[in-house]
Amino acid sequence: MSEVILEMRNITKTFPGVKALDNVSFSVRKGDIHALVGENGAGKSTLMKVLSGVYPHGSYEGQIFFLGEERQFKDIADSESVGIAIIHQELTLVPMLSIAENIFLGNEPRKNGIVNWHEEVQKSKELLKTVGLRESPQTLISDLGLGKQQLVEIAKAISKKVQLLILDEPTASLNETDSEKLLDLLVEFKKHGMTSILISHKIQEIKKVADVITILRDGATIETLEKNRDEITESRIIRDMVGRDLTHRFPPRESTIGETIFEVRDWNVYHPTHSDRKVCKEVNLSVKKGEVVGIAGLMGAGRTELAMSIFGHAYGRHITGKVLLHNREIDVSSVEKAVKNGIAYATEDRKSLGLVLIQDVKSNVTLANLENIKDGMFIGSHKELQAATYYKNKLSIRCSNIMQKTVNLSGGNQQKVVISKWLFADPEVLILDEPTRGIDVGAKFEIYTIINKLASEGKAIILISSELPEILGVCDRIYIMNEGKIVGEMPAKEASQEKIMERIMLTQEVMG
Amino acid sequence: MNTFKSIIKNNIRQYGMLIALVFIMIFFWISTDGILMRPVNITNLLLQNSYIIIMAIGMLLIIVTGVVDLSVGSVCGFIGGLAAVLMVRYHFNVYVTMLICLAVGAAIGAWNGFWVAYQKIPAFIVTLAGMLIFRGLVLWLLGGESVGPFPEEFQRIASGFIPDFFHNPGFHLTSIVIGVILSIIIVFLDFRSRRNNQKYEFEVLPLPFFIVKNLVVVAAIMGLCIVMASYKGLPNVLVLMGVLAVIYTIITDKTILGRRIYAMGGNEKATKLSGINTDRLSFFCFMNMGVLSALAGMVFAARLNSATPKAGNSFEMDVIAANYIGGASTTGGVGTVVGALVGAFIMGILNNGMSIMGINIDWQQVIKGMVLLMAVFFDVKQKNKSGK
Numbered sequence: 001m002s003e004v005i006l007e008m009r010n011i012t013k014t015f016p017g018v019k020a021l022d023n024v025s026f027s028v029r030k031g032d033i034h035a036l037v038g039e040n041g042a043g044k045s046t047l048m049k050v051l052s053g054v055y056p057h058g059s060y061e062g063q064i065f066f067l068g069e070e071r072q073f074k075d076i077a078d079s080e081s082v083g084i085a086i087i088h089q090e091l092t093l094v095p096m097l098s099i100a101e102n103i104f105l106g107n108e109p110r111k112n113g114i115v116n117w118h119e120e121v122q123k124s125k126e127l128l129k130t131v132g133l134r135e136s137p138q139t140l141i142s143d144l145g146l147g148k149q150q151l152v153e154i155a156k157a158i159s160k161k162v163q164l165l166i167l168d169e170p171t172a173s174l175n176e177t178d179s180e181k182l183l184d185l186l187v188e189f190k191k192h193g194m195t196s197i198l199i200s201h202k203i204q205e206i207k208k209v210a211d212v213i214t215i216l217r218d219g220a221t222i223e224t225l226e227k228n229r230d231e232i233t234e235s236r237i238i239r240d241m242v243g244r245d246l247t248h249r250f251p252p253r254e255s256t257i258g259e260t261i262f263e264v265r266d267w268n269v270y271h272p273t274h275s276d277r278k279v280c281k282e283v284n285l286s287v288k289k290g291e292v293v294g295i296a297g298l299m300g301a302g303r304t305e306l307a308m309s310i311f312g313h314a315y316g317r318h319i320t321g322k323v324l325l326h327n328r329e330i331d332v333s334s335v336e337k338a339v340k341n342g343i344a345y346a347t348e349d350r351k352s353l354g355l356v357l358i359q360d361v362k363s364n365v366t367l368a369n370l371e372n373i374k375d376g377m378f379i380g381s382h383k384e385l386q387a388a389t390y391y392k393n394k395l396s397i398r399c400s401n402i403m404q405k406t407v408n409l410s411g412g413n414q415q416k417v418v419i420s421k422w423l424f425a426d427p428e429v430l431i432l433d434e435p436t437r438g439i440d441v442g443a444k445f446e447i448y449t450i451i452n453k454l455a456s457e458g459k460a461i462i463l464i465s466s467e468l469p470e471i472l473g474v475c476d477r478i479y480i481m482n483e484g485k486i487v488g489e490m491p492a493k494e495a496s497q498e499k500i501m502e503r504i505m506l507t508q509e510v511m512g
Numbered sequence: 513m514n515t516f517k518s519i520i521k522n523n524i525r526q527y528g529m530l531i532a533l534v535f536i537m538i539f540f541w542i543s544t545d546g547i548l549m550r551p552v553n554i555t556n557l558l559l560q561n562s563y564i565i566i567m568a569i570g571m572l573l574i575i576v577t578g579v580v581d582l583s584v585g586s587v588c589g590f591i592g593g594l595a596a597v598l599m600v601r602y603h604f605n606v607y608v609t610m611l612i613c614l615a616v617g618a619a620i621g622a623w624n625g626f627w628v629a630y631q632k633i634p635a636f637i638v639t640l641a642g643m644l645i646f647r648g649l650v651l652w653l654l655g656g657e658s659v660g661p662f663p664e665e666f667q668r669i670a671s672g673f674i675p676d677f678f679h680n681p682g683f684h685l686t687s688i689v690i691g692v693i694l695s696i697i698i699v700f701l702d703f704r705s706r707r708n709n710q711k712y713e714f715e716v717l718p719l720p721f722f723i724v725k726n727l728v729v730v731a732a733i734m735g736l737c738i739v740m741a742s743y744k745g746l747p748n749v750l751v752l753m754g755v756l757a758v759i760y761t762i763i764t765d766k767t768i769l770g771r772r773i774y775a776m777g778g779n780e781k782a783t784k785l786s787g788i789n790t791d792r793l794s795f796f797c798f799m800n801m802g803v804l805s806a807l808a809g810m811v812f813a814a815r816l817n818s819a820t821p822k823a824g825n826s827f828e829m830d831v832i833a834a835n836y837i838g839g840a841s842t843t844g845g846v847g848t849v850v851g852a853l854v855g856a857f858i859m860g861i862l863n864n865g866m867s868i869m870g871i872n873i874d875w876q877q878v879i880k881g882m883v884l885l886m887a888v889f890f891d892v893k894q895k896n897k898s899g900k
Binding site: 311312314334335336338339340345347352353354355356357358359363367368370371374377378379381382385389401403421425 | 762782
């Protein structure tokens with residue numbers, strides 16, 4: 001049982017401005033369930049992408065040995081051909097095709113050049129039996145729930161004679177029973193000699209099934225714990241995952257906090273297409289004048305959904321609850337009304353939801369408040385240029401001039417344009433969703449400084465972020481959200497990454 | 513300091529099609545022994561293409577939002593038929609008929625817009641259905657036969673000329689005066705915008721280029737006016753097109769409405785999340801298209817002096833092609849009224865010039881198709897180059 005199936009040696013992977021993996025070594029024994037844990041952005045997914053060939057050989061430094069040989073994967077097909085299969089968090093099934101068609105997509109059994117349907121269905125039946133899914137191979141994927149879709153993904157992986165199965169947060173979107181089933185299946189596979197790597201945030205389930213646990217943080221391996229050798233406790237894992245130096249990453253913050261100006265009461269939101277799935281459950285929150293309030297949580301906790309549903313019902317269905325500004329209920333039933341009533345939401349997806357990339361800086365800055373630059377019947381070009389120049393200087397947007405197209409700006413500067421757009425709309429409440437995602441450290445600091453400045457000007461700010469240090473470094477008060485619910489609230493002074501993680505993990509535990 | 517080469521390079525895309533138009537004109541001018549540029553032919557050319565140009569202006573807005581309207585040809589024919597039936601069979605007053613036609617055009621546009629904007633049916637399907645529906649309705653309305661002739665007042669929309677206030681026989685002085693006024697306004701506006709841009713330290717065309725550009729524009733306007741003046745003066749239709757072109761250029765360039773339409777075409781989701789009602793914009797563009805199709809339908813019927821069941825057949829293709837030749841993007845967010853005009857003129861001059869040269873209709877189609885393909889090809893090439 002001690003044979004090593006995979007060894008990754010001194011892997012370093014840099015993106016422009018960021019070292020995503022720093023000299024990581026990682027080895028997996030045959031027949032183990034090896035858990036990989038770490039915060040969002042710790043480098044887990046990057047490491048797995050290096051392994052599976054998404055980042056091809058040559059784009060990283062270091063060596064990969066698989067089944068005793070050095071491998072240089074060019075792409076995913078390459079790694080699949082030797083028996084490595086990765087199942088992503090976002091499933092990659094074609095909804096309008098059947099289970100059998102999905103399992104053999106790109107790999108169809110053929111007879112004289114045409115698809116051998118009989119064989120495909122027969123083989124699918126066997127595979128479905130292996131993964132314990134009782135469905136006809138002809139069932140369409142769109143008729144299956146998420147848990148069953150996950151099983152189809154696994155069946156698809158097995159059909160390719162997989163030796164090493166990588167699962168990226170497989171239970172993140174599953175309910176208790178489905179999660180249980182999936183984990184049992186992994187244990188069952190293990191008995192047959194299958195090796196798997198399990199990426200997960202749920203410490204409870206890791207403790208239950210993993211033989212070895214590797215903890216990553218900031219692109220480096222912190223510790224590798226082994227069952228029956230090391231003492232594995234939740235607090236130890238959490239400490240390994242978070243503990244880091246927070247000085248000088250954030251500008252100093254002195255807050256002057258006024259009265260409560262924004263409140264959300266009993267907010268409930270259902271999924272736009274799966275009408276039985278509740279995405280936000282009885283959410284209550286409030287923000288004071290000049291206060292920066294953070295919403296912490298894992299990916300998929302429902303934070304973006306919450307923000308977008310408040311912002312003019314831009315997400316979800318059957319939304320119930322009240323939104324109050326200065327103790328008066330306001331109408332947020334359309335984005336138009338929400339903006340008019342003083343709410344602004346800077347999206348996490350600035351390229352596809354935040355900017356009109358083919359237009360210039362000035363047009364993007366003024367888009368949400370064109371009424372304000374009106375000159376009689378026309379756009380006052382003088383007013384527009386003034387406004388855009390003002391924000392260019394205030395937020396130090398680096399562009400050749402305000403006529404430059406936003407598609408040509410760097411991520412940080414694009415983010416500044418998005419924020420400028422909302423500042424120009426003059427909101428009272430500004431919701432920032434992952435404002436520093438994908439931008440470099442220097443630009444992050446600038447964004448934090450802008451947030452401080454806005455708060456001191458009396459805006460109420462809600463900051464959604466998956467990076468806990470950011471939440472701790474920037475906010476005055478923190479809400480913790482998990483599985484659509486607010487599960488905790490604490491002043492930033494009393495909060496720590498351990499405490500936040502603990503709240504998330506504990507509430508996860510209740511669910512399974 | 514910009515070099516001569518880089519200036520040409522940076523501006524060739526903007527003026528590329530205009531330059532192509534000039535070359536095409538020169539080519540046919542020579543190859544038709546000057547027939548192309550004769551006053552009577554120029555007048556004909558404008559009348560022949562007026563309805564395409566009127567619809568191309570409306571189509572521009574729709575293409576900028578990122579979709580197309582295939583029903584315009586049928587709507588054009590249907591409104592012509594409606595006008596004919598009202599005036600010839602029921603003896604309606606000409607002006608009442610025009611108002612009814614425009615209102616019906618608006619209603620048809622609203623019908624298309626309702627399905628596209630509020631019921632989220634793809635525009636291609638809605639307007640393909642509209643193409644069949646209104647072609648069917650015009651057949652039913654006219655009972656399969658041509659209806660005409662029209663009262664003279666109605667014919668004048670297409671075949672009339674503006675009156676000469678100077679009563680100068682042989683030379684239409686009013687046309688010249690209009691040309692001069694127009695030239696002065698255009699040069700003044702261009703100069704003002706250049707000065708404004710300089711104030712904000714934006715890049716402007718170097719002075720010699722600026723002067724050359726304005727001279728060319730003035731020469732084109734005055735040339736056209738002088739040619740027309742030596743025939744019967746400016747046709748009513750030309751004035752109508754000119755007014756529409758100016759109004760829609762202002763709408764697209766200078767108004768909040770225009771800005772929002774371009775933003776929507778550039779990124780509909782982001783525009784929606786900026787608090788803009790994109791459904792209403794889309795509805796407006798279709799309704800506007802309906803009104804302009806109705807106008808084009810009347811002009812077309814007036815020109816032929818009868819309404820036929822086949823009227824407007826496949827006009828939609830010329831209208832859409834004119835926009836793409838003029839630099840509009842198939843994915844939306846890009847395109848100008850001037851571009852659409854240039855595109856329509858290129859198509860029109862190709863038709864006219866080739867007909868004069870005696871090229872058969874079969875080869876005319878082939879050449880027009882190639883021109884469309886090449887124009888878009890060069891546009892895409894240019895974009896890829898400047899994107900890198």
